[in-house]
Amino acid sequence: MHPEDLPRLDAAFAASKRGGGSCKLEYRLAPALSGTEPGQDRWVAVEGTVACDGTGEPIRWLGVTRDITHRKRAEQALAERDAQLALAGKVALAGGFAFDLATGLMQISQGYAAIHGLPEACVETSRSDWRRRVHPDDLPRLDRHLIAAVAAQQRDHRCEYRLVRESGDICWIESRSLITYDREGAAQRIIGTNIDVTARKQVEAALAESEARLADALAAGQVIAFEWNAVTGKSQRSANAASILGPEPEASNWYNDFFARRASRRSRWL
DSSP: OOTTTHHHHHHHHHHHHHHOSEEEEEEEOOHHHHTOOTTOOOEEEEEEEEEEOTTSOEEEEEEEEEEOHHHHHHHHHHHHHHHHHHHHHHHHTEEEEEEETTTOEEEEOHHHHHHTTOOTTOOEEEHHHHHHHBOTTTHHHHHHHHHHHHHTTOSEEEEEEEEEOTTSOEEEEEEEEEEEEOTTSOEEEEEEEEEEOHHHHHHHHHHHHHHHHHHHHHHHHTOOOEEEOTTTOOEEEOTTHHHHHOOOOSSSOHHHHHHHHHHHHHHHHO
16 A cells, blocks of 8 residues: 555544444555556555454454546546646636526636636535626626527527626626527526636727727817828728718729829819
8 A cells, every 4th residue: 555545544444443334445556566657646446344243343344446546547637627727717817607597506617706706715606696796787788688599599609798896896708608408499508608808898998089089189180090001002091081081982092092182182272
């Protein structure tokens, strides 16, 4: 037996001897005897029962041992994968969930808990708790979209909403999920991922505000902003261009047309 497992096994056997009954244990074999490489332990499971004589004294231990190395390695690989997913969720501000429509319960990942401001050890929450965290102005829209998706038996479902944390801070969530149905077409579960897109929403809002200020400035100063591509001869112009230069022709080289109209106006001024 592996020397690190001996104290635990001795204690379990002693307790079984005193109290009788059955006992189940798992332990590693000593590396030198099992022929395994370092870090590749060989695992054994033993199940046994203490047999006693007529006076109740224990006389023998009857049991069965099984090699469970493959199972233990699979469990270790699964635990490592779960740890990797949890770390990736924290770094990427993403987390997974599985929502049962019948019970209203949600199984969640550590990444989901971090995004929603829940305790790190939280693995289950409820739909009602989730609704309390959603911005009240967004709830009606989310309800309508889900009802419509289920009515049409859509599998893919995507939405964005605001989340109000206990601190009062508002963050934006993008939810991508898959709806599963039974044979009768009734929705059963929603399995998906939440992504914190607050940073993206803040950039979009800042860009929209900047574009609005630019549009106001251009309109007030009767100024046109444009971008011209020398390769294609095409240009993009600000929204107030039509009010100053007139509507675009249906088919023309925008750059040449712009300068042609500019030359025409200059000749009139002269």
